[in-house]
Structure formats: C-alpha cells, structure tokens
Amino acid sequence: MYATHFSSPVFSIDATTDSCVSVIHREFSAVRGEVQRRLENYLLCCGVESTDVAFECETVLSQLNERSVRNGSFVSGVTVQELFHSALSIAVERISHRNSATSAGSRAVIPSPINRPMWNAAPVRCIAWLRWDWWIDRLIHPKQTLVARRRRSMQANLDR
Amino acid sequence: MSESSARPVRRIVSVCSLLLSLVATVAYGIAIAGGNHLNVFEMLSLPLFSLLFGWIVFSFLLALIGIVDLYRRPSHMDSMIDSTDGSFGSGDPAKRSAVKTAIVMPIYNESPERVFAGIEAMWRSLEAICAVDRFDFYILSDSTNSEVWLAEELAWSELVERLVPHANVFYRHRAKNVARKAGNIADFCSRWGSRYRYMIVLDADSLVAAETMVTLVQRMDADEQLGILQVPPTPIGRHSLFARLQQFSAHLYGPTFVAGFARWAGDDGNYWGHNAIIRIKPFLRHCALPVLPGAAPLGGEILSHDFVEAALMLKAGWKVQLATDLGGSFEECPTTITDYAIRDQRWCQGNLQHAKLLIGEGYRPLSRMHFASGVMSYVASPIWMLFTLLCIVGTIVDRLAGGRTSVSENYPIALSLFVVSMLLLLTPKVASGFLSNRRGRQRQSSRALPEGRDAIPRNGWSIVIEIISSILLSPLMAIYHTRFVLATLRGTNVKWAGQNRDDVGVSWRDAVRRHAVTTIASITIAIMLLVYAPTFLVWFSPLLAGLVVSIPLDVIMGSQRVGNLLRRHRLLLIPEEIEPSELKQRYDRSLMRARKFVDGDAPLFDRLLLDPKLFHLHRQIQMASEANIALPISQRKAIEAAYSEHGATGIPSELRSSILGDAATLLALHLETQAATPPVPPDKGNRNADVTSVEP
Numbered sequence: 001m002y003a004t005h006f007s008s009p010v011f012s013i014d015a016t017t018d019s020c021v022s023v024i025h026r027e028f029s030a031v032r033g034e035v036q037r038r039l040e041n042y043l044l045c046c047g048v049e050s051t052d053v054a055f056e057c058e059t060v061l062s063q064l065n066e067r068s069v070r071n072g073s074f075v076s077g078v079t080v081q082e083l084f085h086s087a088l089s090i091a092v093e094r095i096s097h098r099n100s101a102t103s104a105g106s107r108a109v110i111p112s113p114i115n116r117p118m119w120n121a122a123p124v125r126c127i128a129w130l131r132w133d134w135w136i137d138r139l140i141h142p143k144q145t146l147v148a149r150r151r152r153s154m155q156a157n158l159d160r
Numbered sequence: 161m162s163e164s165s166a167r168p169v170r171r172i173v174s175v176c177s178l179l180l181s182l183v184a185t186v187a188y189g190i191a192i193a194g195g196n197h198l199n200v201f202e203m204l205s206l207p208l209f210s211l212l213f214g215w216i217v218f219s220f221l222l223a224l225i226g227i228v229d230l231y232r233r234p235s236h237m238d239s240m241i242d243s244t245d246g247s248f249g250s251g252d253p254a255k256r257s258a259v260k261t262a263i264v265m266p267i268y269n270e271s272p273e274r275v276f277a278g279i280e281a282m283w284r285s286l287e288a289i290c291a292v293d294r295f296d297f298y299i300l301s302d303s304t305n306s307e308v309w310l311a312e313e314l315a316w317s318e319l320v321e322r323l324v325p326h327a328n329v330f331y332r333h334r335a336k337n338v339a340r341k342a343g344n345i346a347d348f349c350s351r352w353g354s355r356y357r358y359m360i361v362l363d364a365d366s367l368v369a370a371e372t373m374v375t376l377v378q379r380m381d382a383d384e385q386l387g388i389l390q391v392p393p394t395p396i397g398r399h400s401l402f403a404r405l406q407q408f409s410a411h412l413y414g415p416t417f418v419a420g421f422a423r424w425a426g427d428d429g430n431y432w433g434h435n436a437i438i439r440i441k442p443f444l445r446h447c448a449l450p451v452l453p454g455a456a457p458l459g460g461e462i463l464s465h466d467f468v469e470a471a472l473m474l475k476a477g478w479k480v481q482l483a484t485d486l487g488g489s490f491e492e493c494p495t496t497i498t499d500y501a502i503r504d505q506r507w508c509q510g511n512l513q514h515a516k517l518l519i520g521e522g523y524r525p526l527s528r529m530h531f532a533s534g535v536m537s538y539v540a541s542p543i544w545m546l547f548t549l550l551c552i553v554g555t556i557v558d559r560l561a562g563g564r565t566s567v568s569e570n571y572p573i574a575l576s577l578f579v580v581s582m583l584l585l586l587t588p589k590v591a592s593g594f595l596s597n598r599r600g601r602q603r604q605s606s607r608a609l610p611e612g613r614d615a616i617p618r619n620g621w622s623i624v625i626e627i628i629s630s631i632l633l634s635p636l637m638a639i640y641h642t643r644f645v646l647a648t649l650r651g652t653n654v655k656w657a658g659q660n661r662d663d664v665g666v667s668w669r670d671a672v673r674r675h676a677v678t679t680i681a682s683i684t685i686a687i688m689l690l691v692y693a694p695t696f697l698v699w700f701s702p703l704l705a706g707l708v709v710s711i712p713l714d715v716i717m718g719s720q721r722v723g724n725l726l727r728r729h730r731l732l733l734i735p736e737e738i739e740p741s742e743l744k745q746r747y748d749r750s751l752m753r754a755r756k757f758v759d760g761d762a763p764l765f766d767r768l769l770l771d772p773k774l775f776h777l778h779r780q781i782q783m784a785s786e787a788n789i790a791l792p793i794s795q796r797k798a799i800e801a802a803y804s805e806h807g808a809t810g811i812p813s814e815l816r817s818s819i820l821g822d823a824a825t826l827l828a829l830h831l832e833t834q835a836a837t838p839p840v841p842p843d844k845g846n847r848n849a850d851v852t853s854v855e856p
Contacts, residue, residue: 042834045771045772046772046773047773081836084834085831085832085834085835088834088835089827089831092779095776096776096779099776099780099783100784109332109780109781109784110298110331110332110352110784110785111296111330113352113786114351115350115351116353116354118346118443118444118445118448119444119446119448121448121450121472123450123451124450124451124452124453124521126520126521127519127521128521130519
C-alpha cells in the first residue's frame, strides 16, 4: 500500500486566533529544514538555476506559511511528507507560471492560435439528373428552374 | 503542363483506350467462342475482360505519353532525379516569398526518432541554403500511445535545444484524434493557418529537400490560381528485397508514369496526401471534408482525404498540378508483403468510399476519373479473380457440352491477345530502362542509375528481376485486395493503426500461417489442371506460380539479407543508394544520434511521475496545446485507488494516455510520487538529468 494524500488535506483544523497562528509557526519551523532540502532538490531537478534555488525555495515556503495562516488551518503534528506535498504544489504552480510567462515558454512549444475555422462542407448530393426531384422540378416549373440555374451559375462565378 | 495542352492528350487517351478495348474485346469474344455460341459464363466474362483490358490500355497510354515526354525533354528527367542544380536562387530577395510557409507533419504513433531525424535533416537542409527563417515546422501529434507521446515530447525538446536560437520547430498534441489525419490538418489550418499563406504537408516518413521546398513556394507565388502543387515522392532508404524492388521500380518507371499522368491531367491534377504545398486560404474555404451519405464503411466520415481535397479545390476553380520536374521528394515504403497489405487495407476502404463521389454533384470530370482510378486500383483484383473463374467454368461447360475447348480452336487469336497484353504491361518498363540508360550516357553526373561498363546489363538484369517478382507477386496481391474489397463491402470497419515503418523481416512460421491455405489451394488447382486440362496449366502458370511459392516468397521478399546481397552485386540499385543526397545523409546522421540516446529502461510514464523536468516539459506542452481534458471523477478515483494499491505500475496502460491529457490528475500523481520518493538532484548522478526542456 502506498501512503497517499489524494483526499487528506494538510490544512484541516480551524486556527484563527493568535495563539493558533503561533502554533502553526512553531510546527512549521520544526519540519521546515527537511522540507526545504527536498524542495531544493526538486527545483534543481526541474532545471532551476542553482543560484536561484534558495530564493525560489524561500518564496515557496513563505507562500505556504502565508497560505496556512490565511486559510486558518493547520494539522497539529504535520509530517515532512505532508508539508513537502503542499510545498510542491505551490512550486509546480510557480514553475508552470514561469514557463508560460517567458518568451521561450508556451510560444516555443507552439505559437498562440488565431482561430479561423474551416467553412462547413456542402453535403454530398448526386448529380442533378440522377435525382428524381430534379426531373420533377424540370417538369413542373421549367421556367423557374432555368432562372434558378442562371442565378447559381452567377453565384459560382462570383465565388471564384 | 497547361490545361490547353492537356485537353488533346485526354481526347487521344480516351479515344484510343475505347477503341483498343473494343477491338480486344471482339477478339476475345471470337477466341472464346471458337465458332460456337458463347455460353453464359463466357458472356459474363466479356464485360470484365473489356474493363480489365481498358484499364491496362489506359495505364499503357499514360506511360507512352510519359515516355514521349521524357524522351523529348531529357533534361526534365534529370531534374527529377537530381534537383541540386543550384538554380533555386534562395539568396535572391526578389524571389523570396513575403510570408513564411508552414511545414506540417501530422503523426500518429510513429517512431519519434525517425520523425524528428527527418525534421532535423530538413531543417538543416534549409539552414544550409539560408532559407530556414522562411519556414516554420509544425509536428502535429495525434498519438494515443502514452509512451510514444512522451517520447515525442522528449525528442522535440532535445531537437529544439540543439537548434536554438532559431528553433522554429513547434509541437502540438491534440487531445482527441478527431477525423484522423484530415482532422489533424484541419485543426492546424483552423488555429494557425491564418498565420501562413501556404503549408507543405508531409507524412511521418517524408523527406523534402530545401531547394524543392523553396521552389514550391516560388511556384505558388508565381501562379495565383494554383491551389495544390504535388511533388511526386520517391521511396528510399529500405533494405529488404521487397522494399528495394519498390524503390527500383519507382525510380525507373515512376517518372514515366508520373510524367504521362501530369500531361494527361494538366491543371486538374491530384493530391497524394503528402509532399505537396497547399494554399491555405482556399483550403480553409473549400476543402472541409463532407460526410458521405449512408453508414460506414462506404458512408460516413471520409477516410481517404487527399483525392477529395484535390477534387474540392478543383471544384472551387483552383488548379491542382504535379511538379514532375522537381526532385528531392522522398518517402519510405513498406518492407514486407504483409506491411504492404496492411497499408493497402487502410487505403482500400478509403478509396472504395470514393465510389459515392463518382456521381457527386459539381466535381470536375478529371476528379471523377481520379476517384474511379482509385476505386479501380482495388476493384481490379476481384474483377480479375472473377474473370479467371468465369473462364475456367466456361471452358469446363464447353468441354462437358461438346468435348472441346474454345481457346484451342482459336489459339492464334488467344496467343495474340496474350502477347498484346504482355506488351502493354512490359513495354513501359523496358522503355523506361532504355530512357534511364540514355540519360546515363547524356549526363556525366553519377547521380543516375548505375553507370560504367556493366551498367546496361546490370540495369537489364534488375529489370528482369523486377518483372519476374511482379509476376509472382501479382496473384498474391490480387488475393489480398479481393479479401479487402469483400471485407469492406461486407461492412467490416477498418481500424487505422500506425504503420510499421521499421525494417523487420518475416519468419517462416508467420509465412506458413499466412499462406498455407493459398499454397495448398493453388497446388491442388495446378494438379487438377495438369490431369484434366494440361493446356490450361500453361495459361494459368503465371498466376499459379506466385501462389504455389507464396510461403518462401514472403520470407525472401521481407529479407534484408537478400536485399543487401543484390545490392552488393549492384542489382536493383537506385541513385540514393549509389550516392545518397545531402538530405539523406543528414537524415541518417540524425537517426543514428537519436538511436544512440534511446533509453530503454523504465517506461516513460513512470519516469514522468518521478522526473520533475520531464513532468514540467509535458505540462508546458499541454498548456501551450490547450488540450486539457479533465477525467470524470469516477475514473480519477479509480486511478487514485490503483495508484494507492500498486504505485505507478498499477495504472492500466489504456488509462495512461487519458491521464497525460488531464493536468489535474497528472499533477496529483506527480505530487504523490514526489512526496513518497525524494528527488535526487541532477549533480548527484541522476540519469534523468538527460531530460531537457526549453529554457529561456
């Protein structure tokens, strides 16, 4: 069995008072070192420059801290794994945002589309003289058919 | 090839085809009647004979026109073989098109190494003539296999990193393979088409020389009414005997037939789905594929799009031409009979669907002819089979009635018909061989067919080998085609799978499994003919010989060893084998490098969850492609449960592709894996550090 966090939120206890905030900071500080180390490794693996890693890591952790205080929830006795999980989701967001914002980001993958859909195809119909309605048209309204044919031919010329 | 010069050619071809078919049908009728009345089977065989004979007469006449055309203009033929004459003027600003051209390559579960090696070769070829800034490459992936998909992304990112700073090679993955290749191209046109005036459409195995691409753009610029310009592709790069036979015949006879076809078609030419340049604006306006009336397999969504798109372009008043004077357009061919048959099966249903368009309103007469020839290329086989059967039954009925066979009564006429048929089939081949030798004498360049003192006999022997092989293969292919046509008419839907483009041989076991029934049946028929009608055995021997030896034939044809043996003896040689073009050399180098770095360890999907760099590369591509499709909650829960139970390996392979398309589920899995498995930084010897991505 693999321990998963798909449905186990890290932020689960209401903690809006000042005392609770200080508890959060205390709990956070206790595991921060290990989380920071793992986060740095992750960022390095993502291709973040080693000179930027410390700053990135700091930003992610402070965002995590802020978020936990803002949301007003924090599990007492949070594990490194759980905290790392939360830190990672913030890091992934940041990296994705950074990739799409840079000139070599999404546009390097493919330029932004300029949507101009194809015209709908005309339905396939049999040649006129193979259709019974064409013969009936000819027999009943010979003059109208002639006018309609001329109009169609003019329209076709205009289309070209 | 102007329309005015094509019209008389068409008239001559039509009249001659009709007259010759009529004369031959009368002669055939006399031969089989043998002074008696025709029995019902013989009468039924008459229209079939007429159709089959008309078909070979038509092909012969096109080849004849091509031979005359090439004979009168030998320089024309030279440029088909070698387009590197330096006349493309890439550096001349006056000749440069004002806008960029898109080079689009739709792919579907193809080998990423081959695809990107081809792209790199073409890119570098354009760079060499300083034209790379005038083209943008688009790899349009519809791959459904998660491993192929991820390998494509990796290959793309590696290529882009190598090509920086010019990296105008773009990649997009479509969330759903809607309307297959035609839908893939339509999606490109709808979303990015308005950025470009033209697009050059390639297949996954296409290679087009830079000079050819530049010339295509120049020709489109020069003629505002030109909608599609097709460069006939020639097969190269394969080593099995079967592939080398196709390559040889395409190089030797292909130009003749194509030149004849182009002269006959004029401005009402055809499009073969790849290695062609298309004007995007009219394509967007007129070339959306209609849905055929009726149910699949003959109705519904159009499977074979190219002929229809050309017909729609022509219907709207645009020109479709063949650039028969351009070379540098290549493709790869199937390496075994079975691969060839698999490809034909896919094409068969598509071409048979075109029968409905034959009587469609508004199409040009030549478009109807293209549709008809597409249908006929598959239907001819069952007609041939039925014709043979009617001949045999007719003779048996004659024997039972009067004790004598009609053909034996009119042996000279029957023999004449046979000789004429053989002449119609073989003359274009022999004439093309002579034209090739003539060209070889005229040119000093070695980029022609084999030259030197032994060139003529070797080409002669190569032609003999090709003719014998095609005689042996014809009945086998006819059986395949008959099966495909019947399967399509029965309503069996064809599943379109990715092609096997690798040089793989055929094992004896597979060959026996495939051809045992054919072999036993043909031996039985041969013995029966020997006992009851020995004269007929002579007539049917060309047909039966290929079937009797179908098992060894399949193995030998698929063998690279036999192909290479003939190559060592300078047989079936093509110019690209004697002196590969710069483009082919670049392709081979890129392919070799790509294969060197193929990592066969863990599945890429597992690596994606473990490797942050690969994960972010995929995420970046997905976001850019705007192709996110959220999985239903129930499916997501099932995936999470599978992951919780067994880890990444517990996720079924059929779900992996859907996970790759859903950013949220993939992120959740990635976070889980990372939380459980601490990443190792790249400087600590992590092999995943090889994974690259696009960095500013």
